[in-house]
Amino acid sequence: MERCVLLLVLLGVCCVALARGKPMEKKDRVHHDTPLSNLEHDDGENFDYDHEAFLGQEEAKTFDQLTPEESKERLGMIVDRMDEDHDGFVSMEEMKRWIKHAQKRWIYQDVDRQWQGHDVNGDSYVSWEEYRNATYGYIMDEPDSEDGISYRQMMERDERRFKMADSNKDGHADKEEFTAFLHPEEYDYMKDIVVIETMEDIDKNGDGLIDLNEYIGDMYNTDGDKADEPEWVRTEREQFTEFRDKNKDGHMDLTETRDWILPEDYDHAEAEAKHLVYESDTNQDGRLTKDEIVDKYDLFVGSQATDFGEALARHDEF
Template identity: 30%
Template sequence: MTWKRNLEKCVRRCVRDRMELVPLLRMVLNKLASKMKLHVRLRVWVALATAYVLFMGLVHLLQIPLRSNTLHSHYDMSAEGVMKRHRALVKKEADKYAKAELQKSTAKMEKSKQVELLTDIFKKADTNVNGQLELQELSSWISIKTKEHLTLALRENFFMFTAIDQNPRNGVVSWDEYHYYFLKQHGYDDEFIKDHMYNHKGMPREIKETIMRDKAAWSEAARDNPDQLTIDEFLAFRHPESSHVTILNIVEEIIARLDIDGDSKLTEEEFSDPDTNQVPEDMTPNEYKQERIQEFKTIDEDESGSLDRRELLRYIDPRNVHHAEKEALTLLATADSNQDGVLTLTEVLDQSHVFMASKMVDAARSFHDEF
């Protein structure tokens, strides 16, 4: 055999080179052990293969079923069955988001719950664990919660759109489909919905107001057909802050309103002119102009002296950190009672109504109030 010849050559070489006996024996034993292990493995595999062949031959000869005829009989593998299960899973996921949205509202949270929530958020945002929130910590937390909300909004939009687009399933959502889904999520049964699809008599005032707001937002989001929305339009309807189309429309509106010379760019004078902008009641025109000049310099990334669409889009994008920094400054100015530049938990709780409506706590509510 080959391994024996190799072993003999090894022995002759060792003797010729006058190697010591112990290393020689060790080498011989290693060779033997290696070859024996290989033989054992080969014999095991041959035995297993033989047993498998004999077993399958016996099964074929006696026609023994390898699984029950009723196994997974409930699991419809047809195309229709697969789609049915897919729709059920999508509906379940969409219902989860809808119920979470109904339950997570902080607007009517009890005072004790507000204190508990704000305390928990304060501790999480206080990354250096010194019992104070600095501007950078507050800004970072708001930025994180903003990105979380925008990511969740995109995910929710897909599942909700797919779940609502049922009658018919045609890639668009009609107002009737959405309205039915909305009422269903608020606990109304099919018979009630059928009788009150267009007549909301008997419904709570809060739901009626929500329907009216939804109808107005629907009209703004619908670009082609006022009675139905595509998935992108549905995102603009449900979460305009996450929609690139909405942000682009805002930029176009700003340019159309402020671009006096019609060059599709905004100069510092055009951007900061109090006469073409809405000056807040708590600011003088000069104060407003100076603030807008500073804002202009922030937006003008290439320092060209004018703002183009790209710069405005990047600036208005809710993910831009300057939004978080601006809100953090506002919260700090509002709640920092001793003017030491940081916030304590007591200061936060003293202004709980301000923080509960901010992106620090409820990014969804804050965005929807803005848009």
């Protein structure tokens, strides 16, 4: 239901913008790797960046209210969860996966919220029928809107994505598969559907390709005089010709579109995992024990003690 309403609102905004003949706000179709924190990463000053990277922004605030003893205790419990193979060590990969999980906590919260309204029979799975009825059941008999929005097409598109998210092809989605359905950009096996849906949004003539006019038209109303185009539009035209259209055939195909919207970004989680392991690995064996992590608890998590120490340091500056 929420996805459907949001899509309708977004489409409506775009249609209004076109009707008024005004430039649309530039869309960013590119899926970037989100920074782990907006704070400066300077361990010489404090470990605030590391706290938000390791815990997530909201959870880091919670730890700031704990005593050192409470902070260490909770950190120890986190270590047990990080040690996925239960071998008594946290590997670099396990550290990386934990950081990615902490950063995506808002996604899991969104899924939990939507799960309640779609697992109608309470069997811990969401079938396509359950999702379809909850999302489209009340509008399927309605005529398509004057803006050309086809509810049936939207439903067919969702069904295609749902079936792709159903990784074991058993006809229904467990919690992880439902997450992949709602947030496909977060899963490697769903990347193709992200590209296909993007191309369908932009490809107005239905030839399965994106030409220059379609590329620019997705982000700017091209009905006006080119002389009045903002500088960023001219830059985007150059980007398409020089970089997006790699084989210089005047179009972007599936591979070229994928390279555009899903670039190989810098892996922030991997870099932070390497940093945390390096700073905590006292015996330099490339992996961490619980004791090594808890001994460096101030690097991983905050507490009232560390906050108090930073407050004293700031006080001394004045």
